[in-house]
Each structure stands twice: as structure tokens, then as C-alpha cells.
Amino acid sequence: MADLIEYKCPSCGGKLEFNSAAQKMKCPFCLSEFDPADFLNSDDTLSEQQELPASPDAENGWTPSETEGLHVYQCQSCGGEVIGDETLGASKCPYCDNPVIMTGQFSGGLKPDIVIPFKLDKEAAKKALLQHMEGKPLLPKIFKSENHIDEIKGVYVPVWLFDAQADAAFRYQGKKIRRWTDQQYSYTETSVFSVDRAGTITFQNVPVDGSGKMDNTLMESLEPFDCKAAVPFQTAYLSGYMADRYDVDEQASLPRATERMKQSTRQEFAKTVQGYDAVNTEHEHIELTDAKARYALYPVWLLNTSWNGTKYTFAMNGQTGKFVGNLPSDKGKAWAIFFAVTAAVTVVSYLIGMLMR
Amino acid sequence: MEFFVPLMIGLVVGMVVLFSLLSQLKSVSQKHEASDYITPGSLQLKERQDRFVDKHTERQMIRQAPAPGGAPGSMPSGAPTSAHHSGVSGHAAPGGSILQNAPRPQQGGGLHIVDKPHNGK
Numbered sequence: 252m253a254d255l256i257e258y259k260c261p262s263c264g265g266k267l268e269f270n271s272a273a274q275k276m277k278c279p280f281c282l283s284e285f286d287p288a289d290f291l292n293s294d295d296t297l298s299e300q301q302e303l304p305a306s307p308d309a310e311n312g313w314t315p316s317e318t319e320g321l322h323v324y325q326c327q328s329c330g331g332e333v334i335g336d337e338t339l340g341a342s343k344c345p346y347c348d349n350p351v352i353m354t355g356q357f358s359g360g361l362k363p364d365i366v367i368p369f370k371l372d373k374e375a376a377k378k379a380l381l382q383h384m385e386g387k388p389l390l391p392k393i394f395k396s397e398n399h400i401d402e403i404k405g406v407y408v409p410v411w412l413f414d415a416q417a418d419a420a421f422r423y424q425g426k427k428i429r430r431w432t433d434q435q436y437s438y439t440e441t442s443v444f445s446v447d448r449a450g451t452i453t454f455q456n457v458p459v460d461g462s463g464k465m466d467n468t469l470m471e472s473l474e475p476f477d478c479k480a481a482v483p484f485q486t487a488y489l490s491g492y493m494a495d496r497y498d499v500d501e502q503a504s505l506p507r508a509t510e511r512m513k514q515s516t517r518q519e520f521a522k523t524v525q526g527y528d529a530v531n532t533e534h535e536h537i538e539l540t541d542a543k544a545r546y547a548l549y550p551v552w553l554l555n556t557s558w559n560g561t562k563y564t565f566a567m568n569g570q571t572g573k574f575v576g577n578l579p580s581d582k583g584k585a586w587a588i589f590f591a592v593t594a595a596v597t598v599v600s601y602l603i604g605m606l607m608r
Numbered sequence: 609m610e611f612f613v614p615l616m617i618g619l620v621v622g623m624v625v626l627f628s629l630l631s632q633l634k635s636v637s638q639k640h641e642a643s644d645y646i647t648p649g650s651l652q653l654k655e656r657q658d659r660f661v662d663k664h665t666e667r668q669m670i671r672q673a674p675a676p677g678g679a680p681g682s683m684p685s686g687a688p689t690s691a692h693h694s695g696v697s698g699h700a701a702p703g704g705s706i707l708q709n710a711p712r713p714q715q716g717g718g719l720h721i722v723d724k725p726h727n728g729k
Contacts, residue, residue: 439666444659585626
């Protein structure tokens, strides 16, 4: 049973990791670089569904409830046990730090169609966190100095990408309003129109987070990812990063994609109704057809920091560098700014009022 | 009382500034649409009709400031207004126009003139 892949440098035998700057497999010891395509034969077994290894033995001190959903892999470099949950697809050996890829998580029907390789490295993520904290007057100063990064990891997040065509028909009520006055009356003339629009619009690669562990809102905040830069899936791209396989399937993900596509359909059709002073939607019918789903892995840097006993999670799009994460606020400073602005504007308004009399 | 309006302005501006600064700290939010994923140029309209349905006009008596000493011609506030109807029906004329993009009311469409009571403000 092939359960782990480790990429070794053909020159020196060192561990090979995917290097985001070079977009190649790179050996940190002899600095040799290799094209990921050179390692395609490592993925030959992925077309067949592989069994995942057994759960840890009760003999090793684990209770059955503790081992449920866990799998034990054996590191091919040092023989150490790598224990992962039921979705862990790539990690590092906790003993020798060698990157390991659990091929069983990406074999058969679990094989992703595409992967967007990391373009930005860990240093870029650290810099982005510092930039994220700049220019925010309400961020507690002490947060910047005291918070420390507990953990930073590059994760390939499983994502479902939906393509679909929306067949839509809308009926709107449009109103044109004209106003005029004469010596006695003011007039308001309202012309009412029935506006029909019907047609189609196409969506490509609408992403829905396929990982139950990952916060969906955080993933949506990192959008957009550029799927033009995606490449056919190869385990070599995962080397040196964490990866999970999906645990939310495409059927469960489809409603979220549908909801977003319908909302955009409404917006796009509404844009075609022009020349009115007021528009109301009276009727709509949206049907999504030709829906297709692809399974992809998206690159995300996750940074966890803690401050004042609270954990803060930040994330960076590993392709575009878009950085997101909510920050704490200094409530005392917020009230001080509010009262200062209120007082200043009140006094200025009062003085202007006095001058205008 | 003369300080009330400036205070209200100050409070509103203070709130706007506060919420604007607080919003800088929040960058995680759900996406409600998929506009980034629309295939460029894929919107194809098979039907595009703008049909005139109805036209109605409301008129409201303009309140005139009473002339000093109650000069003739001044209109007391809240004076009764008379309704005047004009035009035929409130429905679209048969075979109402089908317009593209720049709809205009069709001549002869339904026209109501409805007097709106003066609100006395």
C-alpha cells in the first residue's frame, strides 16, 4: 500500500520542496532545481483508489474514541509515525521535518483536477501581516508590539469550482417621474412601464470551500483566485506545504455556489434596465443549467496570533497576496476619537451658524 | 435650542468617523455574489421589452405666503383642492409600444390627474 510520497533530490538525496519563487522543486541543501513535471511518474498510482492506512493501535495507549478518524503513516526517511486526521493530505514528519504527502487522500475519485501553486512564500505572508496592521488608528498599539505569530503555515485548501449557465427571465416595473410647477400647483407625472428581460449568463469557476475545518467566510474574503494560473494536479506541488482533501462534497457545496450565481444574475440583468427613476422587480425566474464541478486546491497562508488571551486568525491568498483578518479595537481610543470629532464639529457648526446670522 | 442642530451635526460626523475607522479593522466578510466569475461578454438577452403601461399625474396646491394684511390672492394653508381627471384609462393602450433601451411614454396612454391634499407643512 503506497501511503506516503517523499520527494528526494536526485543529486544529493535531500528533501525537495516546491519553491514558490522559482515555481520549481528545489533542494535546500544543494540548491538544485527541478521541474515538477519531472516527477509526474510519482503520481502514476493516483488513478486507482488507495486505501488509507489503519488507525493507531489501542496497544499504543490510544482509546478507540481517540483513534476514530485518525490514520498512521510511516515516514520513509526516518521511520517515525506521522499521525493525521481523516482529511490530512500533506504535512511534515514531526521527527525529521521531511515533507510527506499522503497519496491515499488524492487517489481515485479524490484526485483534484487542478491546483493553483503557491506564488508567495512565508516571508511575504509575514510582511503582509505587518502591512495589514499599518494605518489603523483604532488598532491597539500594544497589539502590534505584543502579539506574536504562534503559527504560520501554507495550506492547500480543497475547493469546489462550479461552472454553470443561468437562464433567467425578469419582469420589472420601471417608473419615470417628471415634476413641474405653475403658479398654483406643483405636478408630479409618473409614467409606468413594464420591463421584460430574458436571457442567459455564464459563470466559470465559482469557488466553494470544500473543507469543513476552514472558515468559509475567511476563504471567500480571500477571493478572487486566478484559475488561469492553475495547473493539472500533481502531488509535487504539495511538497513542503500542508494540504487537506475535501470533506464537504460537491452536492453539499452546490447551494452556496447557486446562491451567489443567482445574486450576480439579478445584478447583471438589473443593469440592463436603464432610463428609469425607480425600478422594482415584480417577477424573476432563474434556472442554472449545464452545472459542472471541478475539484481544486487553492494556496492559502494561515497565520495564527494571540493577544490578551484571544486567538486571531489571518489569511493570505498564496497567489495574489490579498491579506485578510479581523483586528481588535482600542475601545478607549475609539470613544476619545468620537468625542473629539463630535466636539470639534459641534463647535465649528455653531460658529458657522453664528456667522451666518 | 440653537446649540441642538450643531450638536446633532457633530454627533453624526463623529459616528461616521468612528464607524469608518472601525470598519478598517474588519476585512473578513461573506461574499454574496459571484461577479468575479462571470464569463466576459456572456450576458445574452433574448428578450428586451419596455412597454408603456400607465401614466398618472398628481398635483399639489402650492402654499403661498400670506401677504401682509391679508392681501387678496393669498391662499390659506390647507385650502381644499379640487380633483381633476384627464385622459382615458389607466391601462396601456392596445399594442403599447415596444421600446429598446430608451423608453418614452406613448401618446394617448392612460392619464390621471389626481389632486394631492396639501400637507400643510
